[in-house]
Amino acid sequence: MADSSGPSATPEDVAKAEEHKNKANEYFKDKKYVEAVEFYTRAIDLNPSVASYYGNRSIAHLRTEAFGYALQDASKTLELDKNYIKGYYRRASAYMAMGKFKLALKDYELVKKVRSKDKDAIQKYEECNKIVKWMAFQKAIAVDTTYTSVADSINLDTIDVEDSYSGPKLDDDISAGFMKNMLQWFKDQKKLHKKYCYKIMLEAKKLFEATQTLCDIKIPDSNKFTVCGDIHGQFYDLLNIFELNGVPSQDNPYLFNGDFVDRGSFSFEVILVLFGYKVLYPQHFYMARGNHESINMNQMYGFEGETKAKYSSHMFELFTEIFNWLPLAHCINEKVLVMHGGLFSRDDVKLDEIRKIDRFRQPSDEGLMCELLWSDPQPMNGRSPSKRGVGIHFGPDVTEQFCSLNKLEFIIRSHEVKDNGYEVSHNGKCITVFSAPNYCDQMGNKGAFITLTNDLKPKFTTYEAVPHPNVRPMQYANPLFGLGF
Template identity: 40%
Template sequence: HGCSCCSLQNQSFFQAAILIQKWYRFTMARLEMRRRYSLSIFQSIEYADEQDQLQLSNFFTFMLDHCTHPDSGKDKNKSNVEILFEKPDVRKIDVPDSYYGPRLSFPLTAEDANALLHAFRNEQLLHARYVLQLLSETRRVLKEMPNITHLSTSYSKEITVCGDLHGNLDDLLLIFYKNGLPSEQNRYVFNGDFVDRGKNSMEILIILFAFLLIYPNDLHLNRGNHEDYIMNLRYGFTKEVSKKYKDHWKQILCLLRDVFSWLPLATIIDSKVLILHGGISDTTDLDFLNALERNKVRDRTDHTAVKTQHNPPSGSAEPSGSNSPPDPALEEWKQILDILWSDPRSQNGCTPNKCRGGGCYFGPDVTAKLFARYNLKMLIRSHEFKPEGYEISHDGKVITIFSASNYYEEGSNRGAYIKLNPELTPRFVQYQVSKFTRRKNLRERVGTIESAALKSLREKIYAHRSELTSAFAQYDTNGTGRISVNDWAEAMESVLQLELPWRMLRPQLVQMNPDGEVDFMSCFYDLKMGQPTKEAQPALAETLCRYRKDLEIIFNIIDKDHSGLISFEEFSQTWRLFTSHLGIEVEDDSIDKLVLSIDYNKDGHIDFNEFLEAFHVVHRLEKKPGSSQCC
């Protein structure tokens, strides 16, 4: 009514609204900060893992080529790689009457593709006979395709480009639901990394290959860095195939290895838009890539990846203008390594991609140079996780598209795909598969992501305990057990090399005393091994924890009958080869004592899954007084 009482009341309401608004903005900013550093943790550990994979690829190849197993008959002296990649004969595989899944006949029709989609929605498996037939037909079609596919938007209104799917079948089904199934009027380009990490890589391949056979001119597949049998050993696809197809997994992997080698390397739309999986370097030559025999490069991926760390191309490491004559075979793989593994950066130039261990970081000037040479307008690539499913860089010239939602954890990110019209104007469609996310509020979703990220980081910290302790001691000259926050952050980065915001993460990882110094050993307080054994020396336990994933791959190679058991002798010999290859110094009898202690059946064999579980880092339920709690 204009009285002083009402005026004071309105002023109080206004001040309260401002306070609520400030609190809301502060809370949202804090949640966003936690979300971002959690995603940074996931991505840094992922790239470090990929770097380890490239460095150890030659050892895995050695294991595949030289490890033999006592077997009956003609297979007795075959190497693992020969046994693993024997040619399949589908005529010998019967489909029983009890099989109620799709029954395919070739050539495939749209009805067959729909039957597959329906079966996979209901978690059915396609019979191995049809899988092998499908893969054989896919290889035949891919062989006829060029290294670089050229498309035109004049034949359809739009072309849809999808990025990494990584075994997330729900994302593919959602894309088809929102955007329609592939057809002559609805064309697609899938830009690699169909497999690994997710649990339905096989189903994704079957669906994509089926549509490729039905619409070979309208659905196109580019190769990703995970379409590689060595990568599949580490990141889950090999294990998925062996579990789903227990009797025919070797034949399926044999054929898949060949199919992957025939996948095209890139796609160009309207001579203006280049689509490839990773990126480019300052030596990328599209004419050279279009002319090489792409299927023959596959067998050098594992042998050359390590060499390129010391002698890559400029951008991956060898300077331009080198006087040494190039090795044609090595040059082919360097070119492919760059387009499969590289990432864009805002800084000019082309530098080695040290985070991943392969390919390069390429700047806007490298993009501009390639565009000028080939008269291009846009580069669409995938390969990198993006929280919103896409990212635009290099002044709009480079687009990253990532189609696997919930990649690191439920609610961690959206997926996206691109719609390209005849004007080549990109339109982005975002989505997120939601099973449990909608039941949680924002704070709960961020807390779940943060908790999972910190768990992965703590495992990494424990696996480098000895190195970290030594690094901390260099700053703790008086032996107090305490160092400054800056020294602690520098020590963490010098050992782990994850490029993380350690000062921001400090409250989650380590305790501080009242003087503001870090009790550096407190970052190990809440961690222990899953099933510690008295025989495991600290250094040995740490080593086994650090290389657990690598050892799992090696054990799976040794375990020819897929029983989950390996002999004591096999393990000891392999362990000595592995430690010798990595230059790890472990006392010879320490591993023997440890293995004997875990020979639960006392029959000379160990269950290596149980063995590896013993060296899985877990958090203690009881916490020391004053230990930090996860937000």
């Protein structure tokens, strides 16, 4: 962040800053947000007193999911110019992305007062207010001992399957044949009957309830084991993984490391297929919770809207309940720890402490559970505040100490887009894998997955995005993220 307390910009600096700003605007419009941030920063370095530069960089940070940086920039615009209304918009959007809905509501309320006839301002205020009220209701029922689970309210025997339904049917246990038919059915953009959706979900819930917070996995000598990172609703890229690496089976086990849903507009198909394979192969198919398996993220980034559009709010509530039971980490052959986000703000965290985390809840914005889901590695030693505004950045020394303390060889995590779909950092002790190629149809990155055998030497397979039906990413996202420039 530039410091505005220095000497005034010269006329030459002012002119050059405008050039950088215009170049940044071009990058932004081309959806090249990293480059846009770079050129807004150049403009700020030359002329740090212009509120709009920070406002523009704020929204570019939002696009790259650097919510903490976006919040800093939005706040800076208002330090410079309290009448810069876009600054309140930007700050509210950053608060929303970080799940701080009450703070966002205050900013939207101010905008609505200033622009009392602005339909967009009114819509954003009302939408945010709805979420705040909904959260208050959820908090109330959480302490209501008479509240029963969503799963208990479902009676499959009372759900009829219409004669007109011609898709895959699930009258008995899930089979490999049923999964094959469901994959094709979804590929053809058809809906599975809600009765079978509920049946898969309820069976998956039972399995996750019986699963530990930290699961131990043993790779048999004769098998490979595949670890996939974020899928983010990119169903057709998930199908491509199965084409390249084989469908899950007892001889072809998988671990999907969180962020199955949101952003991509085929999240429902992705999560139901993964749940189906979990039910079919409970000892050979694993799923870990990501930061997007949470209410706040699902409300903003599309999974709630998609599930309601394709089925019902009741089904979304059941997904929320199941997500609370997802494991937070997996340990392979006692030597490799796999989690979605990363490591911790403390040096003394042992695996047994992870095992004892009470995971059946929505993640908070601090503590071990939060850091497992949100943290990211950094190249320099030590720790620093996260660009996301949640979790931490941790350096090579932190990874080295954690691995040494817990007798681990390395960690695998996901959570971040990488140009090649993966990245090996921290002297080989921290591996990032990201399995959603051309993320959100705009990042141009490859996807990747990791295969391990008993010797635990990772093999990386990379791939390009495949075509998908003409449904844009974020199709079902909250209108609060319909952010203009």
